[in-house]
Amino acid sequence: MKDDESGRRSKNGQASRGSRAEARRATEESILKAAExxxxxxxxxxxxMQLIADVAGLPKANLHYYFETKESLYRRVVERIFNIWLEAADVFDAASGPAEGIGAYIDAKMEISRNHPNGSKVWASEVMHGAPVIQDYLETTLRDWTEGRAVIIERWIAEGKMAKVDPHHLLYMLWATTQHYADFSHQIETLNGGAPLSDAQWEDAKTCVKSIVLRGIGVS
Known part of the structure; x- marks a missing residue:
């Protein structure tokens, strides 16, 4: 009997810890969305921090429990969108060629612009102001990632799978095009009759961007 009671207490304790961890993750997610x-x-x-707490619907003290300073929260927001972008780029490593790699990358980046527009805008604003908080990201992680993808693009060129282009300028163009849909969403909505793009319009946009880019680098 005692063993049964001990087992129930153990299971209840594990469930309680799991519930607390889940609640913590949900609260942190609310804070990050509000901060974005x-x-x-x-x-x-x-x-x-007060404004972010208000948007998140939390007391300011709760916000400081998760993030002690505005700068630590800001860096987390930047890390979040940057890591999402890096994950989207994993398709480069496994792709057999530019049609699959670059095509899938455009799809992924467009979806990120659709689902995380504020994170993209935060990144854009930071870089336009000289990256005072995230310069270290640009000089390390972003530079390393860019050089790694450039090597892959150069291999595809050497294998005759795409036209000879400068990999860096190709990547810059891909970033600018896909992130435009987030950073200039208001402009796009205005030109779309004052409404966000519908699901069908997003699919059309992805297809169009992929077609233009892939044809431009000699991929049918």
């Missing part, structure tokens, strides 16, 4: 929105709209200088 506030940083995107107000910039780092104009954002306040």
């Amino acid at each position: 929105r506030v940083f995107a709209e107000a910039g780092f200088g104009g954002a306040t």
Whole structure:
């Protein structure tokens, strides 16, 4: 009997810890979404922890429990969108050629612009201001990732799978095109009759961008 009671207490304790961990993750997710929105709209200088707490629907003290300073929260927001972009680029490593690799990369980046527009805007604003907080990312992780993908593109060129182009300028163009749908979403919505792109319009946009890019680098 005692063993049964001990087992139940153990299971209940594990369930309780699991519930607390899940609640913590949910709260952190709410904070990050609120912070993305506030940083995107107000910039780092104009954002306040109180405003982020208000948007997240939390007391300011709770916000400081998760993130002690505005800068630590800002860096987490930047890390979040950057890591999402890096994961999207994994398709390069496994792809047999540019049609699969670059095509899938465009699809993934367009979906990120659709689902994480504020994170993209935060990154764009930071870089346009000289990257005062994330310069280390640009000089290390981003540079390493870019050089690694350039090697893959150069291999495809050497194998005759695509036209000879500068890999860096190709990547810059891919970033600019796909992230335009996030960073300039208001402009796109205005030109779309004041409405966000529908599911069908997003699919059309991805197909069109892929067609233009792939044809431009000699991939049928």
